[in-house]
Amino acid sequence: AVKLSPEKLLCQLRDRVNVTVIQGSDGPFDTSEWQQYLPGKSLNETVGRLGRCAVVSSAGSLKSSHLGQEIDSHDAVLRFNGAPVKGFQDDVGQKTTIRLVNSQLVTVEEQQFLREALYNTGILIVWDPAPYHAEINEWYRKPDYNFFESYKSYRSTHPEQPFYILNPKMLWQLWDILQENSLEHIQPNPPSSGMLGIMIMMTLCDEVHVYEFLPSKRQTDICHYYQKFHDRACTMGAYHPLLFEKNLVKHINRGTDEDIYTHGKVTLPGFRNVHC
Numbered sequence: 001a002v003k004l005s006p007e008k009l010l011c012q013l014r015d016r017v018n019v020t021v022i023q024g025s026d027g028p029f030d031t032s033e034w035q036q037y038l039p040g041k042s043l044n045e046t047v048g049r050l051g052r053c054a055v056v057s058s059a060g061s062l063k064s065s066h067l068g069q070e071i072d073s074h075d076a077v078l079r080f081n082g083a084p085v086k087g088f089q090d091d092v093g094q095k096t097t098i099r100l101v102n103s104q105l106v107t108v109e110e111q112q113f114l115r116e117a118l119y120n121t122g123i124l125i126v127w128d129p130a131p132y133h134a135e136i137n138e139w140y141r142k143p144d145y146n147f148f149e150s151y152k153s154y155r156s157t158h159p160e161q162p163f164y165i166l167n168p169k170m171l172w173q174l175w176d177i178l179q180e181n182s183l184e185h186i187q188p189n190p191p192s193s194g195m196l197g198i199m200i201m202m203t204l205c206d207e208v209h210v211y212e213f214l215p216s217k218r219q220t221d222i223c224h225y226y227q228k229f230h231d232r233a234c235t236m237g238a239y240h241p242l243l244f245e246k247n248l249v250k251h252i253n254r255g256t257d258e259d260i261y262t263h264g265k266v267t268l269p270g271f272r273n274v275h276c
């Protein structure tokens with residue numbers, strides 16, 4: 001169903017999706033109050049230049065994968081939301097360089113978010129579903145979940161831990177490309193954290209390995225590797241255009257089908273290694 005060649009699609013992603021975090025000079029955040037909360041250093045400065053990177057989905061199919069060592073061999077590892085490493089090292093590794101969390105978790109699960117040690121490792125990035133192609137000002141006035149107060153609390157108690165807010169403009173730049181390359185009409189809901197994490201790592205790294213975003217032979221209806229909950233929508237998508245995201249990632253995969261089948265592993269180039 002994908003129309004562009006893999007090379008052209010990579011170029012579109014590189015050139016049209018602007019992966020940035022909110023800075024103190026941006027729109028409504030350019031106040032003296034916000035300067036105290038936003039990290040002084042840019043995300044790029046904080047992570048430096050990264051070589052091999054891993055993105056670890058939260059899928060149930062990571063269970064019994066024994067991918068932990070392989071995942072930890074990367075220079076940087078990105079994880080999602082409340083996905084734990086303690087007790088699951090053998091399957092998912094223990095390194096956490098970046099944790100991407102959605103605004104629902106930061107708001108609805110605020111007490112856990114502010115208290116659980118899980119969130120104290122690595123760089124945090126939070127994202128919130130802005131209205132379709134809204135300007136930052138409009139989004140700031142009506143975020144999907146009003147996570148700003150919780151963000152400030154966390155920054156006050158953990159001032160040394162880098163914690164960024166993803167610039168939501170990229171959500172719809174990415175969604176447009178998903179829609180253009182799908183034959184079906186996609187619901188105008190933002191991409192999943194998984195797809196956003198992939199885009200972040202393609203921006204920061206030379207090469208990206210994604211684990212169990214495209215399910216391996218271990219594919220299961222168990223939603224997460226860390227819970228007993230069953231729901232097929234976790235893998236196929238309900239709110240997020242997950243199926244379309246997965247088709248697109250399959251299309252630009254530079255690894256083998258065998259790697260997907262046995263390890264749930266996809267290999268993607270970093271954008272600096274994409275030549276258009």
Ligand code: NCC
Nearest residue numbers: 057058059060080081102105192193194195213223234235
């Ligand atoms: O489940 P979630 O996602 O935290 O998973 C992170 C990313 O891993 C990929 N995934 C997950 C499970 C699975 N079986 N297959 C997968 O491919 C997806 O790419 C997914 O994005 C989210 O995207 O932020 C999401 O967050 C949860 C939930 O808010 C958080 O876990 C915090 O508790 C959402 N679940 C609910 O709201 C009930 C989920 O829809 C999307």
